Structures are given as C-alpha cells and as structure tokens.
Amino acid sequence: MEKIKNLNKFTRTNIRAYGLIILAFIVLFPLQSTGIISNSISGQLVPICTYIVMAISLNLTVGFLGELSLGHAGFMSVGAFTGVITAICLQEVIPSAALRLLIAIIAGGIAAGVAGFLIGIPVLRLRGDYLAIVTLAFGEIIKNIINCLYVGVDSNGLHMSMTNAEALGMINGKLIINGPQGAVGITKIASFTAGILLILFALFIILNLVNSKSGRAVTAIRDNRIAAESVGISVTRYKLTAFIISAVLAGMAGALYAMNFSTIAAKKFDFNTSILILVFVVLGGMGNIVGSIVATALLYILPELLREYADYRMLIYAIVLILVMLLTNSEKAKQMRERFVYKWKKRLRKNNDQQEGLKNG
Amino acid sequence: MLRVDNINVYYGQIHALKDISLEVQEHEIVALIGANGAGKSTTLRTISGLLRSKTGSISFLNEDISRTEAYKLVSKGMAHVPEGRRIFLQMTVLENLEMGAYVNSTNIKEDIADVFDRFPRLKHRRNQIAGTLSGGEQQMLAIGRALMSHPKLLMLDEPSMGLSPILVQQIFDIIKELHAAGTTILLVEQNAEMALQVADRAYVLESGRIKLTGTGSELAQSDEIKKAYLGG
Structure with missing residues (x-):
C-alpha cells in the first residue's frame, strides 16, 4: 500500500513534467512552422529549451544535492565550444545536420562531464558558502581560458594556440575559435525539435535518478551528511556523481545553444548567466523540476514581451521577481493563500451540497 | 571483537586523544564515561572512521580498519548512532x-x-x-x-543527551534489551550513573587519556568515580 502511494507521487511528477513539455511542443511547433508567432519569440525557442535544461540540471546540484553552485555557465561554455569544434570538423564528413548536431551535443556533454569531474574533486571537499565561491571562480577561469583560445582546423587536423591566430600555423585552414571573438562561422543547425528532445532526455535522466536508490542517497546527504555516512552512503561518490551528471547536461545544453547562432563568444557564459540560471531554479522551487521548467519559460519570455516598454523593461522584470519571491516564500503570504484556498473550497462544497439538496428534495 | 591500540588523534594542534587503548569483547556492553571534552565522542568517531588516528591501530573482527572509510564499516557490521x-x-x-x-x-x-x-x-x-x-x-x-x-557492534554516542529522566530510563531499557538479544554495544555517556548500571565494563576518560578501567559495578563503587561523576 505504502509503495503504491509513493509510486503515485513520483509518477504524478513525471507525468506532469513530461506532459508539460510535450504539450508545449504540440502547441508551439505548428505555430512556429506556420509563422504565426512573431519572429522575435520564435527565435527564442531554442534558447528557452537550453535554459530549461540548464535550470533542471542545476536543480540537481542545488535542489537535490543541496550545494550552491555559481559556475554552471562554465560547463555550458565548455559544452558549447566543444560542440562547435566537433560540428565544424565533421561538416564535410557527415552531411546530415541532425546527426552532426547529435554528435556535437554528445561531445559537448562529455567535455563538460570531464570538466565537472576535474572541478568536482577539489570543490566538493568544501561546503556551503565556500563551495559557492570556488565554483564561481572556476566558472570565471573557464571563461577566461576560452577567451584566449585559438582553435583552427586544416588538412593536418586540429590546431590549438593560446597566443593568436597566426600561431596556429595553418595552411588554408579554417579558424573555428578566434580568441575573444569566440567561435565564428557556425552553421545554424539547432532546431526547436532538438531542444524539446534534449529537455525530454534531461528529464528522463534526472527524474529517474531522483527516484532511484542513488537519488535517495543524494537527498540523504543533503539532509544530514554524518547520518548519511553512518548508514553506509559514500558521500564523496554520490556528490561527485550528481555534480558530473549536472555538468554533462549543462554541456549538452551549451552545445545546442551555440548551434543556434552563427557566432558565439565566451563572455556570453559569464557569472551573470550562472546567476540567471540560479534565479530560475530558486524561483521555480529548489528540488521542484516542474517549477524550474515553468519559471525558466516565463522569466525568459518576460523581457521579450515587455519590449514595447523598453525604458521600464528591466524595472518591471525586477519587480516581478521580487513579488513572486515574496508571494511564494513569505510566511504571511502563504497563510493568506491557504486561508483563501480553504474558504474557496468550503464555498464550493456548500454550493455542491445545495445542488445535491435541490436534486434530492 | 573490537580492539583499539594506542591511538593518538589531533584536531590541528590540539592533542585530543593520547594513547587510547581499549577492547570490546563479543556480547559485552562497554561504556566510555567522562566529563565534557574528555574525548569520548572523539574516540567513537575515530573508531567509526570519521576521524583518523596518527598512530596505533584499530581492528574489528580481526581486520584492520584504521584506514577504512566510514561508509564501508556499515557493511562490515558496525553501526554508529552519532551524537545529537x-x-x-x-x-x-x-x-x-x-x-x-x-x-x-x-x-x-x-x-x-x-x-x-x-x-x-x-x-x-x-x-x-x-x-x-x-x-x-x-x-x-x-x-x-x-x-x-x-549490526554486530552498535556504537551509541550520548543516547541520553537532552532527554527527560523517564525517556533516559526507556532508552537504557532498550539498550539492555538489545544486549540481551545478542548485540554487542559500545556506549558513550555523560550520564555515568546510568551507564555504569548497564555496562559490563567501562573506561573512564579524562583529558584525552584513559584514567581508570574496570567492571561497571567496580567503578560505580570506586570513591574516585563517586566524587567525580556520581555527585559524592
């Protein structure tokens, strides 16, 4: 009996999450392909998808593992540039854009996973504020390394340099990453469908992990580290696993994101981006996957919708943020909401009873 | 079952445990008693792998565990109920x-x-x-x-902390029941009176050293213990 109840709770979340994404696709895809929604919004669809993946992957670290990471955009960056290099190198070899995109996304995920592993080893020894600061530092390090990275490809293969484009020593080669200007000459192969598929993949990974025995171990570590260790959970192993999975998904999102533009620079993935993703997660609710999806979609589209009020756009955005935080998290607001819901339910019941009474009488 | 030989534990510069050696036989209740800061919990945490000793060795069921990680000890049959x-x-x-x-x-x-x-x-x-x-x-x-x-060995760290006298009595009744059912118990307690009532043997710690050792009833009657821990 108990098991069934638990299962229902999990399946309900799963159905809600998958359903929301599939519904969004069914509604938006025809609108986009027939050109009913405006170009500016239509152009935002892939970025929204990638940010949703960013938010749910960060939710794994922040919400379920309980560690504040401020360098999530760093993993996105690693994934983005690895993805771009892979896609450009394979341009001639693989003609199918969809297959190339898939390989680029996988490559981005693997590279970000390796970065997550290397960064995770020192970082996860820390806790709380210290961990947050160090992840922030690593995010900036990644940004600065890519900022002075030059990568090119010619008939001899890949060339890499940290000084300038000439130092690559290519003959008739193609420059892929041009230092501070970032990656240039990307063929835009990302599509809304790919974005939706990536979200579904990320949801599949995260929801299955969270509801598994390993997921329980991760939440147990968040709840009480010493107790977790005393029941036989390897704290280091599970922390690192969760951190790497989160990084891999961020890298995949980054690769998809980059493939939606013709050029992309490292400074796009700075501290502000990490914070933006964190805002989505906190606003949607820590450990609440569906919340992350909704919050990302709404907050990402809001500045676009407010474009006509150009001068007040960011002001309104900020006020909305503050109001939502207050309404969802202040004790008084919660009580008010509960009272309201209670009254409303009572009135509904009364009406029902009256109608029943009329019928019976 | 459990054998601790000459362990020395440091918190940075502070020498918290000085040459602690103790032993727990199968089916025993062994108590570690002592004042605040004497090193009781530190000893327990070192045994369960949360802290490391600089010297000496710890063996459990004839296996050296002084370098084993805490989470691995659970499957070896050791359970630690941490303080608080x-x-x-x-x-x-x-x-x-x-x-x-x-x-x-x-x-x-x-x-x-x-x-x-x-x-x-x-x-x-x-x-x-x-x-x-x-x-x-x-x-x-x-x-x-x-x-x-x-667990084959159950280690309890201050189970009576912050509980009312009735609940303390209940917890100690449970400890006795568990012991009767065959579990070996290593108990850390500030409440020396209760601990000595149930313990087969006990070690008294003072500033990181073992000061006295003996059977529960011996220690309960010792003048030194009475003065220091049992209120006269």
Whole structure:
C-alpha cells in the first residue's frame, strides 16, 4: 500500500513534467512552422529549451544535492565550444545536420562531464558558502581560458594556440575559435525539435535518478551528511556523481545553444548567466523540476514581451521577481493563500451540497 | 571483537586523544564515561572512521580498519548512532528506516516490522516527517535506523543527551534489551550513573587519556568515580 502511494507521487511528477513539455511542443511547433508567432519569440525557442535544461540540471546540484553552485555557465561554455569544434570538423564528413548536431551535443556533454569531474574533486571537499565561491571562480577561469583560445582546423587536423591566430600555423585552414571573438562561422543547425528532445532526455535522466536508490542517497546527504555516512552512503561518490551528471547536461545544453547562432563568444557564459540560471531554479522551487521548467519559460519570455516598454523593461522584470519571491516564500503570504484556498473550497462544497439538496428534495 | 591500540588523534594542534587503548569483547556492553571534552565522542568517531588516528591501530573482527572509510564499516557490521540524533529530518520515519537498510536491503519489510515492535511509538508516526518528532522519538528513530543494518557492534554516542529522566530510563531499557538479544554495544555517556548500571565494563576518560578501567559495578563503587561523576 505504502509503495503504491509513493509510486503515485513520483509518477504524478513525471507525468506532469513530461506532459508539460510535450504539450508545449504540440502547441508551439505548428505555430512556429506556420509563422504565426512573431519572429522575435520564435527565435527564442531554442534558447528557452537550453535554459530549461540548464535550470533542471542545476536543480540537481542545488535542489537535490543541496550545494550552491555559481559556475554552471562554465560547463555550458565548455559544452558549447566543444560542440562547435566537433560540428565544424565533421561538416564535410557527415552531411546530415541532425546527426552532426547529435554528435556535437554528445561531445559537448562529455567535455563538460570531464570538466565537472576535474572541478568536482577539489570543490566538493568544501561546503556551503565556500563551495559557492570556488565554483564561481572556476566558472570565471573557464571563461577566461576560452577567451584566449585559438582553435583552427586544416588538412593536418586540429590546431590549438593560446597566443593568436597566426600561431596556429595553418595552411588554408579554417579558424573555428578566434580568441575573444569566440567561435565564428557556425552553421545554424539547432532546431526547436532538438531542444524539446534534449529537455525530454534531461528529464528522463534526472527524474529517474531522483527516484532511484542513488537519488535517495543524494537527498540523504543533503539532509544530514554524518547520518548519511553512518548508514553506509559514500558521500564523496554520490556528490561527485550528481555534480558530473549536472555538468554533462549543462554541456549538452551549451552545445545546442551555440548551434543556434552563427557566432558565439565566451563572455556570453559569464557569472551573470550562472546567476540567471540560479534565479530560475530558486524561483521555480529548489528540488521542484516542474517549477524550474515553468519559471525558466516565463522569466525568459518576460523581457521579450515587455519590449514595447523598453525604458521600464528591466524595472518591471525586477519587480516581478521580487513579488513572486515574496508571494511564494513569505510566511504571511502563504497563510493568506491557504486561508483563501480553504474558504474557496468550503464555498464550493456548500454550493455542491445545495445542488445535491435541490436534486434530492 | 573490537580492539583499539594506542591511538593518538589531533584536531590541528590540539592533542585530543593520547594513547587510547581499549577492547570490546563479543556480547559485552562497554561504556566510555567522562566529563565534557574528555574525548569520548572523539574516540567513537575515530573508531567509526570519521576521524583518523596518527598512530596505533584499530581492528574489528580481526581486520584492520584504521584506514577504512566510514561508509564501508556499515557493511562490515558496525553501526554508529552519532551524537545529537542525526536523522534525516526532511524524510518520513519510514523513509529514515529504509535508509538504514541502505547497505543491506534484503527483508526490509521484516526488519522494519521488528523495529516497530521494539519502538511502538515510531509505528504510530511512520508517515510523519522525522523533523516533527519529539527528542526521545528522534533518538529511538536513530537507534532503529542503525538496527536496520543488523549490526554486530552498535556504537551509541550520548543516547541520553537532552532527554527527560523517564525517556533516559526507556532508552537504557532498550539498550539492555538489545544486549540481551545478542548485540554487542559500545556506549558513550555523560550520564555515568546510568551507564555504569548497564555496562559490563567501562573506561573512564579524562583529558584525552584513559584514567581508570574496570567492571561497571567496580567503578560505580570506586570513591574516585563517586566524587567525580556520581555527585559524592
């Protein structure tokens, strides 16, 4: 009996999450392909998808593992540039854009996973504020390394340099990453469908992990580290696993994101981006996957919708943020909401009873 | 069963444990008593692998465990109930017990039923969030969770801390029952009077050293102990 109840709770979340994404696709895809929604919004669809993946992957670290990471955009960056290099190198070899995109996304995920592993080893020894600061530092390090990275490809293969484009020593080669200007000459192969598929993949990974025995171990570590260790959970192993999975998904999102533009620079993935993703997660609710999806979609589209009020756009955005935080998290607001819901339910019941009474009488 | 030989533990510059040696035989209740800061919990944490000793060795069931990580000891048959009721506050009582079976998940249902038989109060509250339990119930849950791994050696760190006298009595009754059922117990207690009543043997710690050792009743009658810990 108990098991069934638990299962229902999990399946309900799963159905809600998958359903929301599939519904969004069914509604938006025809609108986009027939050109009913405006170009500016239509152009935002892939970025929204990638940010949703960013938010749910960060939710794994922040919400379920309980560690504040401020360098999530760093993993996105690693994934983005690895993805771009892979896609450009394979341009001639693989003609199918969809297959190339898939390989680029996988490559981005693997590279970000390796970065997550290397960064995770020192970082996860820390806790709380210290961990947050160090992840922030690593995010900036990644940004600065890519900022002075030059990568090119010619008939001899890949060339890499940290000084300038000439130092690559290519003959008739193609420059892929041009230092501070970032990656240039990307063929835009990302599509809304790919974005939706990536979200579904990320949801599949995260929801299955969270509801598994390993997921329980991760939440147990968040709840009480010493107790977790005393029941036989390897704290280091599970922390690192969760951190790497989160990084891999961020890298995949980054690769998809980059493939939606013709050029992309490292400074796009700075501290502000990490914070933006964190805002989505906190606003949607820590450990609440569906919340992350909704919050990302709404907050990402809001500045676009407010474009006509150009001068007040960011002001309104900020006020909305503050109001939502207050309404969802202040004790008084919660009580008010509960009272309201209670009254409303009572009135509904009364009406029902009256109608029943009329019928019976 | 458990043998600790000459361990020295440091917190940075502070020399917290000085040449501690002790032994726990099978089916014994052994108590570590002493004042605040004497090193009782430090000793327990070193045994369970949360802290490391610079010298000496610790062996459990004839196997050296001085370098074994804490989480691996659970599957070897050692359960540590840490100080201050470290339970998973945001999980339900039932989920807490399930976590206790993390390394040994055969017969979870029967094991949970056994724990509920021993602690009927937990049964009534099985779907309640653990953070809302009273102090005594939380301590019972922490012990119950440790029992889920079928420990050969149960180590309890200050189980009576912050509990009312009636609850302290209950906890010690449970310790006696567990002992009667065949579990070996290493008990750290500030409440020397209660600890010496149940213990077969006891070690008295003072500023990181073992000062005295003897059977529970011997120590309970020793003048030195009476003066220092039992209030005259």
